[in-house]
Amino acid sequence: MKVVVDLNRCQAYAQCVYAAPDHFALEGAEVLVYDPAPGDAARAEIERAVQACPVRAITAFPDAAPGAA
Amino acid sequence: MSVAAGSPPRRIVVVGASLCGLSAAQALREEGFSGEIVLVGDEPERPYDRPPLSKQVLRGRCGPDTTLPCRPDLDLRFRLGTAAAGLDPRARRVVLADGGTIAYDRVLIATGTRARPWPGDPGSGPLHTLRTRRDAERLGARLADRPRRVVVVGGGFIGCEAAASIRAMGLDVTQVVRETVPLVQALGDAVGAMVAEVARGAGVDLLTDRGIDGIEAAGGETAVVRLDEGRRIETGCVLVALGAVRNVEWLAGAGLAVSDAGVRVDAECRALTPDGRVVPDVFAAGDVAQWPSAVYGGARLAVEHWGNAVAQGRVAARNMAAAGGPLARHDHLPDFWSHLYGLTVKLVGVPDGADRFAVVQGTLRERRFVGIYGAGERTVAAVSVDSARWLPAYRAAIAEGAPFPPFTGALDQPGFAPHPLATA
Numbered sequence: 001m002k003v004v005v006d007l008n009r010c011q012a013y014a015q016c017v018y019a020a021p022d023h024f025a026l027e028g029a030e031v032l033v034y035d036p037a038p039g040d041a042a043r044a045e046i047e048r049a050v051q052a053c054p055v056r057a058i059t060a061f062p063d064a065a066p067g068a069a
Numbered sequence: 070m071s072v073a074a075g076s077p078p079r080r081i082v083v084v085g086a087s088l089c090g091l092s093a094a095q096a097l098r099e100e101g102f103s104g105e106i107v108l109v110g111d112e113p114e115r116p117y118d119r120p121p122l123s124k125q126v127l128r129g130r131c132g133p134d135t136t137l138p139c140r141p142d143l144d145l146r147f148r149l150g151t152a153a154a155g156l157d158p159r160a161r162r163v164v165l166a167d168g169g170t171i172a173y174d175r176v177l178i179a180t181g182t183r184a185r186p187w188p189g190d191p192g193s194g195p196l197h198t199l200r201t202r203r204d205a206e207r208l209g210a211r212l213a214d215r216p217r218r219v220v221v222v223g224g225g226f227i228g229c230e231a232a233a234s235i236r237a238m239g240l241d242v243t244q245v246v247r248e249t250v251p252l253v254q255a256l257g258d259a260v261g262a263m264v265a266e267v268a269r270g271a272g273v274d275l276l277t278d279r280g281i282d283g284i285e286a287a288g289g290e291t292a293v294v295r296l297d298e299g300r301r302i303e304t305g306c307v308l309v310a311l312g313a314v315r316n317v318e319w320l321a322g323a324g325l326a327v328s329d330a331g332v333r334v335d336a337e338c339r340a341l342t343p344d345g346r347v348v349p350d351v352f353a354a355g356d357v358a359q360w361p362s363a364v365y366g367g368a369r370l371a372v373e374h375w376g377n378a379v380a381q382g383r384v385a386a387r388n389m390a391a392a393g394g395p396l397a398r399h400d401h402l403p404d405f406w407s408h409l410y411g412l413t414v415k416l417v418g419v420p421d422g423a424d425r426f427a428v429v430q431g432t433l434r435e436r437r438f439v440g441i442y443g444a445g446e447r448t449v450a451a452v453s454v455d456s457a458r459w460l461p462a463y464r465a466a467i468a469e470g471a472p473f474p475p476f477t478g479a480l481d482q483p484g485f486a487p488h489p490l491a492t493a
Contacts, residue, residue: 007375007406008376008415030455036118036121036135
């Protein structure tokens with residue numbers, strides 16, 4: 001998986017942290033730290049995080065197939 | 070109103086395979102463009118995200134793979150590891166550094182910026198910059214050796230974020246800043262002073278108002294940084310964070326209005342000639358583009374922001390895909406975020422030219438506040454520290470040209486108390 005969070009939009013509601021605690025974390029009050037390249041096994045968790053974000057700041061897609069565009 | 074001309078394009082070439090270029094490519098498909106999209110990039114990697122490189126990647130919280138997520142059905146062609154070397158708008162082709170050429174019907178210039186190097190830096194040894202994934206990997210490998218002191222040169226966002234990240238790894242850090250406080254040009258003296266206090270509290274040896282006379286290689290990975298006051302700092306790693314240079318050299322001779330401030334475009338992201346005429350089928354967006362901002366009375370802006378790269382890439386894409394009909398305008402209000410020592414700093418608007426600053430919610434001492442910047446009678450920007458949920462209201466007010474302050478009913482202060490603002 002590949003993940004990016006629009007941190008201009010993020011307001012630290014932390015719903016992604018509950019949905020995918022191994023891949024999103026809050027440090028301090030508002031610093032969201034996330035894994036930009038979680039394994040494909042995390043797909044269900046990551047998709048829950050995408051859906052849970054109240055400001056729709058998370059984008060995630062599976063890895064591109066090797067050689068494909 | 071500007072209207073798209075000509076027949077529908079068949080091949081669109083995006084020069085610059087980064088956030089802006091990928092954003093444009095995605096938007097082209099969303100607009101229904103079914104022709105060929107070619108992304109040309111000088112780096113070998115697929116488009117990747119840069120903000121984590123100075124933060125969680127540098128600290129080792131995650132690996133250096135920050136490849137941007139990409140819809141699987143975009144059908145993009147990549148020409149990676151090959152820089153563009155020229156643009157010929159009359160022949161409608163991009164010339165590549167390897168001698169090849171790519172014909173286009175429309176082209177997007179999204180070549181961004183590069184780190185400004187220390188004069189004479191060969192790009193190896195003890196001197197580092199931090200812009201690309203390769204930079205982050207090289208610096209990360211050096212930090213993993215735990216050099217006994219890291220010197221960070223520069224008081225902008227990359228310098229401050231890197232100093233915070235490196236200090237968080239438990240390494241000794243000296244940060245040398247020419248200005249009176251870090252981030253003074255971006256955020257002004259009051260917020261910059263708060264950041265200085267936080268940095269010193271975290272144990273960074275922050276030297277302000279200090280210049281550097283020279284950096285001497287001392288063999289292998291060691292160097293001596295000579296300050297203008299005579300002090301010498303022996304170090305095993307120097308991070309040079311002196312801002313960015315726009316990648317415009319490849320456009321020499323193309324007939325475009327190009328300067329150190331970027332490629333001049335109109336509000337529709339179309340490249341212009343030096344006398345202000347539209348160059349057919351040539352667009353520019355992202356860090357490399359300088360556009361007239363409707364929000365700021367037509368003032369030309371060029372910013373190095375994540376949000377602008379996305380937004381301007383999308384507007385350019387929409388206009389490139391258009392065949393007739395009205396063109397979209399880039400009316401973006403600049404914004405960015407930074408993570409420093411566990412604090413989240415966010416800015417909306419452009420504080421350039423602001424002469425007043427006021428905290429409207431919270432306090433600097435708590436390190437949790439919203440502040441606003443005034444220029445004349447207008448509010449031109451707002452900053453939040455760990456108070457991001459308040460910022461959208463100020464964003465809307467600034468975009469509408471609100472007075473200073475934009476609203477008084479939202480104050481949690483004894484009264485509205487603006488202070489003179491210094492940005493140098």
